[in-house]
Amino acid sequence: MKTTIKSLVLAIIFILTSALGFSQNKKENNIDDSNIALQGYSAVSYLDMGLAQRGTKQFKTIHNKIAYYFTSAEQKEKFDKNPTKYLPQYGGFCAFGVYVGAKFRVDPNKFVISNGKYYLFLNDLEVDAKQLWISEKEPKLIKTANKNWKSLRSK
Template sequence: MKILVKTSILGLALIVSSIVFAQDNKANNIDNSNIALQGYSPVSYLDLGLAQIGNKNFKSEYNKVYYYFTSAAQKTTFDKNPAKYMPEFGGFCAFGIYAGAKFRVDPNKFIVEDGKYYLYLNNVELDAKQLWLAENNHNKLKKVADKNWEKLSKTHN
């Protein structure tokens, strides 16, 4: 498994140019619209274990970033405790953060672990969620990713 992970990290580095992007808000995976999670509901991820696209009619702002929800009830739930619903690593790919880089994610590729949710890159070349799961040691990967995030949350790309 360790060889697979090391090879995969190298693969991540090789495809960086097609995935990495610049942004003003360094610690959040957002585009110029300031909409988090590509419009998916953070409440759906954490409370339901589902990737559900939100509705712009049910929108909240937290730390200058907008979050969409599937219903007024979800919006109310979020507004009571928004910090609880923040994605790990600002919504960047958890495996990418583990590898030392920020990557866009596929909002349908995620896991919920210990009351938090983690998003992952998925494209024709790489399924980062499967790489994370293949390592079979969430706590070890998270520990390395947490350390890397201390630096990466302050940098562009």
């Protein structure tokens, strides 16, 4: 009887911690219920080619419980060797949004590469966040966005 209760308690703890981990992933990363990063675009294509290219399930990897798609086995291998290098800034949320203190979904085709990192931006008909980012002093924006991200990442 004690073993059954103990097993049940352990199972509940496991389920709760797994759910909390997934919930945290959704807070820190711009993913939907599919749990796919970058809406299926290849993280390696952004940095290595300067292109937004949609990856495929055939070349998929899991990093921190999030799926990443790539255009080739070579890209997948590069990511697997050094995932931190290829992760989007601010969990893939709009960089300008993080700068102003908010999280916004992005258009994977709107991005800027700077100093070996890439920043994604929302696509809004009234506000061109990418253009605002480019027209401002980027180091100042990055400094403020990095500061804001410390508190935003868990919200």
